[in-house]
Amino acid sequence: MRDAGKTYDPELWKSMVDMGWAGILVPESAGGSDMGHAAACVLAEEMGKTLAASPFLSTAVIAATALRQVTDQRASEALARIASGDATYALAVDESAKFDPAKTRMEARAEGNGFRLSGQKKFVADGGNADRLLVLARTGEDLTLFDLPADREGISRDGKEMIDSRDSADIRFNDVAATGDEVLGQVGEAMAVLRPALEAGQAALAAEMTGLAAGALGTTIEYLKERKQFGVPIGAFQALQHRAAHLWCECEVTASAILHAGRMLDNDPENATLAVSLAKARASDTAQRAVQEGVQMHGGIGMTDAFDMGFYMKRARVAAEWLGDYGYHANIVAQSRGF
Template sequence: MLADSARGFLDDAAPVSALRHLRDAGRTHDPDLWQRICGMGWAGVLIPEDAGGSDMGHAAAGMLAHEMGRTLVNSPFLSSAVIAATALRQVADARAMDAMAAIAAGRTTYALAIDETHKFAPEATAMTAGRSGNGFRLSGTKRFVIDGGFADRILVLARAAEGLTLFDLPADRAGMDRTALNLIDGRDAARITFGNVEATGDDVLGQVGDAMAVLKPALEAGQAALAAEMSGLAAGAFDMTVGYLKERKQFGRPIGSFQALQHRAAHLWCEIEVTASAVLNAGRVLDGNPGEAALAVSLAKARATSTAQLAVMEGVQMHGGIGMTDEYDMGFYMKRARVGAEWLGDYGYHAEQVAALRGI
C-alpha cells in the first residue's frame, strides 16, 4: 500500500519530465515538491513518533526510495530523512529530538560532508579538528557533498586528537565556503572548504573521538536506501525499455518479438528481481538486527550498482541510436546510475566489504 501510494503521487507530482524541466531551468531541486513530500510524512519515516515522525523503519524507507528512483526524483530524502535522521537517532538527546522534528516537518535539511578524495573512505579522513580552548577549529575540504549546495545544516566528519569526531554545524557558520556543483545527473552537490571553522562541544554529535558509533548506522541506512533508489532506477529504465520494444517496429514487426531482444530483457528482469530481494533484505536486517546489517547492506549496494548499470546500458542499446540522444529520457537514468554508483561507496568498495565479512 505504501509503495502504491508513493508511485501514484510521484507519477503525478514528479515524473521524469520534471527532472528535465529542472535541468533546463538550471535548478537542482524543487523546494515545493519537498514540502509536499514532508506533508505526506515521508521525511519522518525513520524518526520517532515523539519527534513528529512515523517510525516506520528502514524497509519502508527503502520502498519510498525505490519509488523515487523510478522517476529520478531530486530531493534531500536520503541526506536528511535517512542519513541525518539515523545519525541523530543514535544520540536522541533533547537537541537531537528537536533536530529530527525539524527534519520531519520540512523545516531543516541536512547534508553529509564525509568524502575528501574521489573515493569513499571515511576511516581515512584527514580533515582536522584541532583543540581551541573548550572547542575546536575545523580545517580541510570536503568534496561530493550531496545536497550540500542548499542544505541548512551539515554533518561533518573530522579527525580530533582523540579520533574521528562528527560535528553538526549550520551551513552558514563563519569560515565555511560552499561551492555549489551541478552533477551530471542534475543532483545538487557541493565542495565545502573549512577555514579554521569554530565548533563548540555542543556541535559534537555523539562523543569526541567516537564518530563511527553514530555515523556507521547512518551510513548503512543511507547505503541501503541508496541501493533501493538504484533498484527503482533499474526498474524504471526496464519499464521504459520494454515499452519501446513493444512500440518500435522493424521489418513490419515490433522489435520485442525478436527472440534475441526477449532473452536480453528476460535476463535484465531476473537481475532486477534478485536485486530487489537483496534490497528488501537489507531493510529487514536494519530493522530487526541493525548491529549485524553490514553484510546485507553492502551486498544490496553492490548488486544495485551492478544492476542499475546493466539496466541503463541495455536500455540505451535496445533503444538503438536514439538512446544516446537527449530527446529520450534513458540518458537521465544512465547519468543517475553513474552518480549513485559512486556515492557512499562504489561496487569495488562494497564487494570488498562483502568478501571481508564472509571471510574470503
C-alpha cells in the first residue's frame, strides 16, 4: 500500500464494515453490534499484529464513543452512518507536537446562533480522508467539541507523509461556520463527551500496540529458530534466548493491562482513567521495546526495507505518540497513586 502511494485503502475498510467492525461500539438500535470496548480491543490487537491500516480507531472507536455520550436524534443517525460505513471520522485535537487537550487554543467565536472556528490542528490521524471531523475548540474559557463535515468551506487539509505511511493531516480552519446543532454535547462541556471517547481510543490504541509487539516478537522467535550461524540456530544462544524471553515477559504483563482497561471501560467507565493510562503507558513502552529488540535479534536483515520489522517500528513510534505519550499517561497514573 505504501509503495502504491496510498495512506488508506477504502476497499479494506469496506470489507471491515461488511464484517460489522465499524459498528462494534454502535448500539443495535442504530445498526451496530454493541459488543463493547473489550471486544474492540481484541479487534485492534489483531489489526496491530497484521499492521492493518484503517480508520477503525478514529471512526468505530473514538467517534462512536463520543456520539454515544449524546442521546439526540442527530447523534443516533450519525452512529448509524458509522455502522453502515457511510461516514468516517477523524479527531482533531492536537495543536502542538505533544498531545494535551487542556492546552487547546483554537477559538470558536459565538456568532448569532452558531460559531466561527479559526485556528490550526496538527497530527490529525485519518484526517486526510475522513468524511467528518471532531474538532476541539475554545468557547471563551471552556472547551467545546464540534462535529463538522470535512469539506466545510474554510477547512483546508494538508496531508503529511508520515513515517508509518498512514493517513495524517495538518488542518487549517479559516473562519469556518458551525451551527449550534453541530456542537457535540453541551457548549463548554467538551470533556463530558471527549474524555470517554479519548479513553476508548487510548485503550484500543494500546491494544493495537500490544498486537504490534506480539507480531514483532512472533516474527523474531521464528527467525531465531530458522537462522543458522556457527552451525546452529541462533535461538540456541542463551544471550538471544534471554533477550527474547524478557521481551515475552514484557508483552504478557502489558497484555494484562490491556485486558483490564477494556473491562473497566465496559463495567465501570467512570473510573477507568487509571486503567486506560496504565495500558497506554505500558503499551507504548512495550511496543517500542519489541521493535528495537526485534531489529537487533534479526541482525542486518532487520534493517532492510523489504522486511516487516521496519513497518512495525515506524508504526510503534507513531502510535506511542498518538493520544498521549508515555510521559503524559505516566503522569495520570502517578497522580492517582499519590505522587
